[in-house]
Amino acid sequence: MSESHDGAVVVAQDVTRRYGEGETAVDALRGVSVDIAPGKATAVMGPSGSGKSTLMHILAGLDKPTSGTVGIAGTEITTLGDNDLTKLRREHIGFVFQFFNLLPMLDAKENILLPLTIAGEKPDDGWLDQLVDDVGLKDRLSHRPAELSGGQQQRVAIARALISRPTVLFADEPTGNLDSATSAEILELLRRSVAEYGQTIVMVTHDSRAAAVAHRVLFLADGEIVRELGECDAHTIHTVMEELAAA
Amino acid sequence: MTKVALRGLAGRKLRAVLTGIAIVLGVAMISGTYILTDTVQRAFNNLLVDSYAGTDAVVTGKGLDISIDGEKPPPPPVDASLLEVVRGVDGVALATGSVLDERNTKILTPEGESVNSEGWPTLAFGIDTDPALTQFNPLNLFEGRWPASDDEVVVDVGTADKQDYAVGDTVEISTLQPKRPFEIVGVAKYGEVDSLGGISFAVFTIPAAQALLGREGQYDAISVAAGEGVSEDELVAAIAPALPGDAEVVSATAEAQEQADEVSEFTSIFRYFLLAFGAIALFVGAFVIFNTFSITVAQRTREFATLRTIGASRRQVLGSVILESLVIGLLASLVGLGLGVVLAEGIEALFGSLGVDLPSAERVFKTRTVVVALAVGVGITLLAGLFPAIRATRVPPISAVREGATLPHGRFHRYTPWVAGLVVVGSLLLLARAMFTDELGTGDRLLSIAGGVLLLFLGVAMLSSKLVRPIAAVVGTPARRAGGVAGTLASGNSVRNPSRTAATAAALMIGIALVAFIATLTNGMKASNREAIEEQVIADYVVTSLDGYTPFVAAAGEELAASPVPDVVTSVRSEAGQANGDTAEIGGIEPDTIADAYVFDWQDGDDSVLATLGKTNAVVSSNWAEDRAIGVGDKVTIRSTADKTAEVTVVGTFRPPPFYPLLESVNVSTELFDSLYDRPRNRWTWANVADGSTDQTRAQMEKAISGFPDTQLETREEWIQREDSDFNEFISFLYVMLTLAVFVSVFGMINTLVLSVYERTREIGMLRAIGMTRRQVRRMVRQESIITALIGAAIGLPLGIFLAALVNRALSEYDVRFAIPWLQLGVLTIVAIVIGVLAAIMPARRAARLNPLEAIAYE
């Protein structure tokens, strides 16, 4: 995988994103520049409506900026067509969604393998076994999503995101739909994937405990990055959030 | 609540439109049928009114009071001297005699062919055009003058227009005598009617008509007008005593009524035939509506629950869904009603393409048409929407706050398989009753069959949700094997909601089953037809009329016999009559030659009895004889339509193949036959050529019969193949009519797919996000559609074959072969796949257009 900007795997420069036109237009992002370093976890925080999801969508190549440039693994994506973007996603991007988004008619194993199946690639059995072991789903592989708990479903989703060894894994509020004990398990799983596999992660969250897992925390407000913290604890993050909310 | 329902409907326009189309087409067929048949009826009625405008009574020869296929044979003629007798009767103001023929005349095109066939007659008139007698003349001169000499003629406007004939041109016309030229001196209309459909007419002077049509010294009818103050009935009462025993008088009103009844019998058969296709389309539409409403109700679970939490009662929820179906049903029926006008034209054009030009008049749009179309359309929509509406009321308020809440099953859900089983058993009982109860009337039988088939479809559709998984496992194999991940996912999607897939497939299943049924049944019939002809006929050539079934002028056969080319020529006469008091087709055969062309399968007797026929004996078919307990040696009394009788002795019984007997039930010698019927016609003329035929001998034979344009010469093989292709034409017509129902089911498939895509928005977005290309998405939707269509085929094909087998059993007395048309059924399967592909186009596009963002942004 090629890297640029001091080894960053995702580079965004002066990104703006405007929804709608004329009087009712909303500027969800107003000039955001950010580099995502490999092998690290980056958390994006901010109040609701601050543009977190919009930023993530753009960094992941799901949406295009109104202006500015975005490079993923060395490829400038703003000019790519749908097919090339899709291919880029297959190769470099993994997703974890808030609502798991598993296919109900496939069992856990089939769901995990889905990205490879779609791309027409053969799974690496060793990797699959290890992954399944690590997410703790060994004895659940033949279950359908409806037979799994929320936490288990999210583990399947994480394994699905990791199976293709993506350059970056994006997660939008991955614990937003889970109770706190299960959330902790899922966060631990994400943290381990960084520590053990060197996985790059970008995670959108407004849970400060979730952000505490990251090496770097970006704070968004009104479509701009207003603060940035290095590795720190939940309490510090919480304090910054309070400050921002008060401002 | 009303507002909620209407707003909701407005918010789901595409779905409402697709749902509505399910009803629009069926309603259009119904209103189109009424408009068309009412118009045809009006055209004929106008004709009748014109025919009897100035006439109070009609005197004709006394014929047999029989009717064959709803049509009365024309009455025999009366002696011309009777006209003076009638004129002398007290109360008669005016009377005229006329000649009318509808069987033996043909006008030729400039190219020398008959201007019409397919059973459409050419009328020949001999009319007294004395201006004093104009009131009896149903024809109105449009151009030129009436004929004044033997070689002058007036033709109808339609023929003049189509053939580009003008006053002063020469036209050839064949009658009982071979074709000969006449000068066109005028062009006329029948009353005020522009087109009589395929009917054409030629008007001669009375003496010319009498000479051409074997009516020397005779009239076919004497029309009478009453004097001042004399009623029709008084007139009839006054004339009757003056008539000889072989003539009779009826009032013009009674005569017109009788003919009107004949017409309305024809149009009502025609109407029911067409309405049946509308009913099928509506039946299929009901499935589509049921399915669409079921899906939308399921998708709106959360919405209903929310309504319940804010205080809506179950009744209100029920009401809102019913209101929605009412609005859709009403709008769709209105559109269908309007579309019916267009469809009426379409059906007319379709008949036109089959060579059947329907008579035209101004389009008739009766209130009855509006009422029936709206009632049926709205009724079906409401009925089909009722069950989903009831299910909507089962949504508990708690679903509003639960993620992924699903629609609870109806209270009686678990009994569904039992109900379906009962429905199937009931349908089989009805079908069995229709097929195997002998003493059932035709109407009853048809109703039983229709009801049985309807229930069978319903029962199978109800059961089919259980069949979806196993069938999909089979028909989904190619998709899974070759379709990549898209195919695998499609296969999975198709069984996700078996009852939805089942209902979607069931709609298509009905159309496929009906086509398979027709294909299978008629395939056997064609085989039987060929077999029957090959068993019976050993002649090299056959002469028939152009349409192949209407008897033709006997003189054509005589011309061929006079030709030196054929070695043996034998003709088979056929006319309606009575045998021992029952209506029967009477045949005339040539004792010396018939056995050279026709193979008798003797039950009692052998070929030698033919020589003994003379004027006193007959050979009869075994089933006719057995039904009446008649055997060799018994006497049979024959009465012709001209009311002449003969007593004959049965000298032989033979067994014609029941599917297609080429000889009539009662056969006498041509000699006797011709003494009973004054203008005999041939059903067949068969010919053998001694030293093998060549193009030259064939051309010579064709030349021999060329004076009679309503005849054709074919080899036996050509004859069989033409009958096949005539039959195929009819079958194609049925298929075209059935495409209406298939169309409806295609809209059902589109609808289901659109709704499924909508429901899976998040899923498709996720698939796109993790690397699925647009092409793969399209393929996934398309494969699901194909699998659904194939499920429809997998149930429909066997069902159609089963129905064909059943009807085949019921027709066992006609000895119909049962032959499964594998090739056609294969084609039908391919058609199902194509339908699947077509139905998927729009939904697949919508799915591919979905932004991956929807995966995350949704809700």
Ligand SMILES: Nc1ncnc2c1ncn2[C@@H]1O[C@H](COP(=O)(O)OP(=O)(O)O)[C@@H](O)[C@H]1O
């Ligand atoms: N599809 C959209 N159309 C219009 N406005 C949008 C759309 N998506 C997001 N927005 C607006 O953009 C802003 C940022 O939204 P989002 O990125 O979802 O914020 P966050 O994820 O931080 O809550 C909000 O004001 C939101 O209303």
Ligand SMILES: [Mg+2]
């Ligand atoms: Mg968000």
